[in-house]
Structure formats: structure tokens, C-alpha cells
Amino acid sequence: MKWLGLLGLVALSECMVIIPVTQMKTMRETLRERNLLTDFSEEHPYSLSQNATNDQNIIYHPLRNYKDFAYVGTIAIGMPPQEFTVMFDTGSSDLWVPSTHCHSLSCLTHNLFNPHKSTTFKLLDNPVDLIYASGRINGVLGQDIIQIGNLLHFNQTFALSQKQSKHFFQNAPFDGILGLGFPSLAIQGTTPLFDNLKNLGLIPYPLFAFYLSCRRENGSVVMFGGVDHSYHTGKLNWVPVSRTHYWQITMGRISMNGKVIACKRGCQAILDTGTIFLLGPSRRIAKIHRLIRVRPFESLQYTVPCNTTSTLPPLIFTIKGIDYPVPAQAYIHKNSEGLCYSTFRNGKQHENEAETWVLGNTFLRLYFSVYDREKYRIGLAPAV
Numbered sequence: 001m002k003w004l005g006l007l008g009l010v011a012l013s014e015c016m017v018i019i020p021v022t023q024m025k026t027m028r029e030t031l032r033e034r035n036l037l038t039d040f041s042e043e044h045p046y047s048l049s050q051n052a053t054n055d056q057n058i059i060y061h062p063l064r065n066y067k068d069f070a071y072v073g074t075i076a077i078g079m080p081p082q083e084f085t086v087m088f089d090t091g092s093s094d095l096w097v098p099s100t101h102c103h104s105l106s107c108l109t110h111n112l113f114n115p116h117k118s119t120t121f122k123l124l125d126n127p128v129d130l131i132y133a134s135g136r137i138n139g140v141l142g143q144d145i146i147q148i149g150n151l152l153h154f155n156q157t158f159a160l161s162q163k164q165s166k167h168f169f170q171n172a173p174f175d176g177i178l179g180l181g182f183p184s185l186a187i188q189g190t191t192p193l194f195d196n197l198k199n200l201g202l203i204p205y206p207l208f209a210f211y212l213s214c215r216r217e218n219g220s221v222v223m224f225g226g227v228d229h230s231y232h233t234g235k236l237n238w239v240p241v242s243r244t245h246y247w248q249i250t251m252g253r254i255s256m257n258g259k260v261i262a263c264k265r266g267c268q269a270i271l272d273t274g275t276i277f278l279l280g281p282s283r284r285i286a287k288i289h290r291l292i293r294v295r296p297f298e299s300l301q302y303t304v305p306c307n308t309t310s311t312l313p314p315l316i317f318t319i320k321g322i323d324y325p326v327p328a329q330a331y332i333h334k335n336s337e338g339l340c341y342s343t344f345r346n347g348k349q350h351e352n353e354a355e356t357w358v359l360g361n362t363f364l365r366l367y368f369s370v371y372d373r374e375k376y377r378i379g380l381a382p383a384v
Contacts, residue, residue: 004247014142016229021071021088021212021220071212071220071273071361072174074148077158078118082116084111084175088222089274090210090247090371091358093192094130095146096137096159097176104163106135106170119144127185128159128187133348137161141190154200157190163168177274180371181207182244190309197224198373209370210273210384212361227379232368236379239320246270249378251357252318254284261287267355269319271378275360278331279347284355288315294342304332306340317363324380330362 023250076083077097084097098107100114115121123139139161146156160177171286178193179185186192191199202227211231213220221231239249251269254262260282280288289302292312297303312328334340370379 002110008036018221018223021073021084021222037270070173070276073222075178077113078115079120079146080117081145081147082111082113084113085173086176086178087174087253087274088178088180088210089272090180091270091272091274092130092132092177092179093181094159094190095123095156095176095178095193096128096130096139096161096186098164099139099160099162102139102162102164103162105166106164106172107161108169110171110172110175115142115144115160119142124157126187126189128161132168135165136165137165137169141187146193152202154196154202156193156196159187181246184245189362194224194373199365207370207375209368209379210364211368212273213366213383214365227370230384232381232383234381236368236370236378236381237320237322238372238375238377241376241378242268242375244273248379249319252321253314254357255318256288256291261291263355263357267357269317269357269359271364271371272358272360273364275358276362277343277345277358277360278326278362279345279358280360281355282346285344285346286342289342292332292342297339300339300341302344304342306332306334306338309340317359319380322380324363324367326363326366326376330366333362 027318070087072085074083075086075212082299086095086097097113098110100112100116102112115123122143124143126141128137128139128141130137137159139159141157142160143157146158164170180194181192183192183195194208197203205225207225207227209223209227209231211223213223215340227236242248242250248268248270251263251267253260253264253266262280278286292304293308294302294304309328309332312332314325314327315331317324317326331343332340333343343360345358347358366383367380369384372379
């Protein structure tokens, strides 16, 4: 998420925790269809107390899927609990929500945490300045009870925003962000939420996994403490983490039509559930856009004729000797206005850094992903 810019969880002593995520419209489409989405929310309300179990003693939650790129879910903070929609983001490590002390326009369009209404809130008063590529928040640190699902309650440090960037967060389909990256990405002196779960022994295994669906009937989930293998086909292929900061791995090459077009000598890849695109160095992205015949339309960049989707070849990411194809139907997106555009974008890349790619939800919808903090590795397998 810091490059570009889930949900009830129940902890049982020997169980795996599965948390549903809701797939939301893009920010532009959310704003355009706000009345429609309001009606939908009233007709299909989400509650933290809604849970269902299967024979494996896994907790499931009902999902609402808006068929687009942002995946979000519900948590609660404080006593009595105040509910918030957050993005579960492997590309950052901090938890933050907007507070009633924030008067930015972007705060006024979201749920605000009122510390005065929580009997368990503790103000830490440390200043916070979080910078994302798509926006920025300023605020203070606090501590309170976090509720994820209807049984798990634990004390957690989090940020309360007092000022937020207008252009990104004002129309975002989430109130805040829950980061799942490594502690080195977090605000200095704080313990990220997942590390807190792990340290408190609230999950049986120190890992989590994402299944990000683009199909309404299957829904999307993030799992804590175990893996439900019914969400993928074949075996998980494990890749060691190359740097414990982002969820970063080494990638072998990127090819199309049997020809290597990027990452020729190997490169780095970051798996980021907070990013919707496939990000890479500008020169490599320009080459891919030439190959897939991107044609800017009026003021719109990255557009491509929709009728070429069926003829364009897949882009193949090779990771630890395994090919992970991304077909044109995945890397070209058709919006509600009938325009098709490429999901490849330029990522931040310093001149002396190794070639680095960010594999966002365009990739992660195709491949079930597991993030193992005990063995510092990522597991990948085709999603069902």
C-alpha cells in the first residue's frame, strides 16, 4: 500500500481463523454510484457478530463483493466498540483510523473514532506522520481494545488521524488501513497488530493467507493462524522472503510469448494486497504497454481496445522456477463505462536500486498467497 497509493476473526486455542473481506468499487466509481451503494448497504448490512463455522472448526463470515479491486473488512475499536472498515494491507505495518479530532474533508466522509466514548482508550500522545504514495495522514498514537470478530479482543496501539490527504482518502471505500507488513515498516516503538496476535498466543501458527476473489459467489477471505487448502489447487510453492520489510521475494524473470521482456537477470517482487496494479520500472512498463498496444484515449492514459483482450498473450512471472501466468483478461480491466485499460503502472524506482516489481491484486486474485512469519516465506498456488 505504501507503494501505491478484514471482518470477524475468532481465536480458538487450536483453530485456524478465517476472516472475510469485502471487495469494493474503485474510489471514482464509489463516488459516482454513492446512492446505489448506500441502498445496497442498507439492504445487506454487515455485522461483526455474523459468523458461520464448518466441520473444521473454522470461522467464516458472510461477504459482500462489489466486483472491483479494493478488498476491505470490518473491525471494532474501544469499549463500547466503534466499527470501522479497513483495508488489510501487506504493503504497510500500521493500523490507523480517522478520529473525531480530524477536520479534513476526507475525514468527514468516513467513520470517526471518538476516544471520549471509549472507557478503555489510552492516549499515548506520540505524533504520527504516515506517508503513502497516494496520500498522507498526521495524528497521534493511542491504545485501546481491538475487536476482530465477536470473540477476539486484545489491546493494540494504533494511530488516530487528525489530518488526512484530500485526493486519495476522501473518496476511499475504507475508513483506515490495517498493515500486515514486517515490524521494520511500522511506527518506531510500536508492535504491529499481527505481531501482537502472535506474541499473545491468540493464533496457533504465525502465518496468514489471502484469497481474493473476483467472483461474487465465492467471496474473499484473509485467514489468520492456518491455511484452508480448499481455496487453492495443487500444492503451495514456497518462496523465501528476501528482505524482512515488505513481503519481498526474488523473481526469476518476466516473459511474454516465450521471450523475456523484463527482470532478465532476476529481480525483486513485493506482494501487496493494498495495491490494485502491477508496478514496475518505467522503462519496463513502457515496453509492456507497447506489446499490448496501449493507446491513450483523450485525457485517459493506459487505455487499450477491449476487443484485443482475447488475442493478447499472458504475461508470465517466473518465481523460483515456477511459472505464474497472468492472462490478458486479468491485466486488462474493463470499467463501468465500457473502457478497457492496462493494470500495469510505473512504480517508484531509484536509479541505483535493484529492479523491483509490486504484484498487487491483479496478480493476487489469481494466486492464493500465504505469509509465514515463522519460516519467513511466502506460499503461492492457483486460486480456485
